Amino acid sequence: MQQKVIEIGTASGVNGAAAGAGCASSGCGSSSDKLAHLPEHIRAKVHNHPCFSEEAHHHYARMHVAVAPACNIQCHYCNRKYDCSNESRPGVVSEVMTPEQAVKKTLAVAAEIPQMTVLGIAGPGDPLANPERTLATFRALSEKAPDIKLCVSTNGLALPELVDEICQHNIDHVTITINCVDPEIGAKIYPWIFWNNRRIKGVKAARILIEQQQNGLQMLCDRGVLVKVNSVMIPGVNDQHLKEVSRVVKAKGAFLHNVMPLIAEAEHGTFYGIMGQRGPTPDELQALQDECAGDMAMMRHCRQCRADAVGMLGEDRGAEFTLDKVEQMDIDYEAAMKRRAEVHAAIEANREAQQQQRNETFIPLTSLKRPSASKTAQSSSSTLRPVLMAVATSGGGLVNQHFGHAREFLIYEAAAPSPTGKVAVRLIGARKVDLYCGGGDTCGDAETALAGSIRTLNGCEVVLCSKIGYEPWGDLEAAGILPNGEHAMEPIEDAVAAVYREMASNGRLDAATDATALSA
Ligand code: CLF
Ligand code: SF4
Numbered sequence: 001m002q003q004k005v006i007e008i009g010t011a012s013g014v015n016g017a018a019a020g021a022g023c024a025s026s027g028c029g030s031s032s033d034k035l036a037h038l039p040e041h042i043r044a045k046v047h048n049h050p051c052f053s054e055e056a057h058h059h060y061a062r063m064h065v066a067v068a069p070a071c072n073i074q075c076h077y078c079n080r081k082y083d084c085s086n087e088s089r090p091g092v093v094s095e096v097m098t099p100e101q102a103v104k105k106t107l108a109v110a111a112e113i114p115q116m117t118v119l120g121i122a123g124p125g126d127p128l129a130n131p132e133r134t135l136a137t138f139r140a141l142s143e144k145a146p147d148i149k150l151c152v153s154t155n156g157l158a159l160p161e162l163v164d165e166i167c168q169h170n171i172d173h174v175t176i177t178i179n180c181v182d183p184e185i186g187a188k189i190y191p192w193i194f195w196n197n198r199r200i201k202g203v204k205a206a207r208i209l210i211e212q213q214q215n216g217l218q219m220l221c222d223r224g225v226l227v228k229v230n231s232v233m234i235p236g237v238n239d240q241h242l243k244e245v246s247r248v249v250k251a252k253g254a255f256l257h258n259v260m261p262l263i264a265e266a267e268h269g270t271f272y273g274i275m276g277q278r279g280p281t282p283d284e285l286q287a288l289q290d291e292c293a294g295d296m297a298m299m300r301h302c303r304q305c306r307a308d309a310v311g312m313l314g315e316d317r318g319a320e321f322t323l324d325k326v327e328q329m330d331i332d333y334e335a336a337m338k339r340r341a342e343v344h345a346a347i348e349a350n351r352e353a354q355q356q357q358r359n360e361t362f363i364p365l366t367s368l369k370r371p372s373a374s375k376t377a378q379s380s381s382s383t384l385r386p387v388l389m390a391v392a393t394s395g396g397g398l399v400n401q402h403f404g405h406a407r408e409f410l411i412y413e414a415a416a417p418s419p420t421g422k423v424a425v426r427l428i429g430a431r432k433v434d435l436y437c438g439g440g441d442t443c444g445d446a447e448t449a450l451a452g453s454i455r456t457l458n459g460c461e462v463v464l465c466s467k468i469g470y471e472p473w474g475d476l477e478a479a480g481i482l483p484n485g486e487h488a489m490e491p492i493e494d495a496v497a498a499v500y501r502e503m504a505s506n507g508r509l510d511a512a513t514d515a516t517a518l519s520a
Pocket of ligand 2: 071072073074075077078079083084085086125126155
């Protein structure tokens with residue numbers, strides 16, 4: 001994944017939005033979505049897709065409709081009572097609906113949440129193991145709502161036979177879950193597949209699945225469909241192997257690789273959960289994503305959505321669109337499309353303005369002004385260590401959420417990896433927390449929730465938010481995480497870079513400095 005690069009400022013340049021800004025994007029004058037290296041028609045396809053473009057996920061929403069109950073394989077991390085774990089968190093159950101219900105719901109959501117740009121089908125089983133239901137939904141939507149992008153996620157077994165249909169229905173974003181390219185490893189992940197009306201087991205089954213996945217990937221790429229590859233990282237099973245997977249799928253033309261953590265709990269009733277197979281730690285996941293990134297663009301903002309998710313990534317507004325509520329809605333989609341176009345234009349104007357502001361306020365400073373001669377002598381920008389910062393945001397790419405209202409934090413890494421004195425800022429993931437402050441009756445649980453939040457933010461040295469209460473401030477500081485509310489309403493990457501520069505100016509980033517020292 002490309003990093004955003006921002007010049008390190010002097011101590012005088014660390015406060016406020018203007019001074020905090022730098023050459024924030026993937027190079028001066030280039031677009032801020034890290035896609036500047038791609039051909040224009042590809043950039044246009046992903047520009048407002050919240051999964052295929054990291055930057056878009058700050059501004060646009062997606063929804064899923066759960067029309068596909070059946071599956072044609074068994075994964076060891078899946079329990080059929082729940083949604084397909086190839087995208088969803090295990091243990092989540094979505095209500096299956098008919099294609100007609102799905103279409104009505106989609107139109108309702110599109111009218112009510114105009115920033116929703118993508119309709120995905122991702123379960124609760126495998127969408128392509130239910131081709132009639134899946135394709136009927138896509139066919140109707142491509143006619144009735146041509147302004148909605150169509151997206152599908154599959155295990156790939158039935159993919160090659162359906163590639164032509166996928167292309168006919170204007171589905172130009174496909175996700176294939178590929179956990180291995182070696183059947184021996186595959187046999188440890190997939191106990192069986194259902195193929196040509198027979199159940200096939202072991203290495204033979206894995207070999208067929210892998211061949212189908214690879215053929216399908218090649219066919220889609222040959223037809224210009226954008227393909228994202230999801231892989232579930234299973235420590236001790238395929239973790240080392242996923243670098244090879246990344247290399248192979250990139251060579252075939254995959255656009256993006258999304259390495260997701262295995263979530264295995266005994267209460268989910270999955271084979272891995274019951275066997276005690278562990279998932280990766282955040283550090284292990286990040287290390288593998290970084291290793292794979294040498295080969296291709298990595299997705300770091302996946303939220304492992306449920307099969308009926310609605311809203312921005314990380315939020316779920318499904319309760320607003322239950323079948324009975326949707327049934328009562330009277331939708332004028334022609335009018336809705338006009339409003340959606342206006343909202344999208346406003347979002348784009350806002351994105352453009354943010355980009356413009358960064359370029360205009362770019363301050364090309366190349367040296368650090370350090371607080372003391374001894375500290376200056378200790379380090380140069382080439383020795384500054386990277387820092388993880390957690391950000392509370394409710395969207396728009398801004399630091400704009402109260403610490404106590406955050407259900408998740410985006411985790412950014414700031415670093416100055418080269419002696420050129422530039423700060424590289426990159427998103428490395430999202431971590432979910434229990435709501436710390438729900439107000440009213442829920443406040444009795446606040447202490448436990450706060451302790452949980454602090455545990456979740458382990459490894460972060462700063463938390464950026466719009467506001468924070470006195471008590472959590474103290475607890476965070478005691479845990480070595482410095483709360484920072486000074487960059488409220490600023491673009492996230494500018495704010496992260498500004499805080500990093502500030503830490504550098506204060507001598508807190510020398511390689512030997514650790515988080516404990518920071519809070520002293
Ligand atoms: Fe849905 Fe998947 Fe399409 Fe996105 S989700 S079908 S590509 S529209 Fe996105 Fe959710 Fe991660 Fe999937 S954050 S689980 S990657
Ligand atoms: Fe479960 Fe999805 Fe695997 Fe099918 S493909 S077994 S639904 S995780």
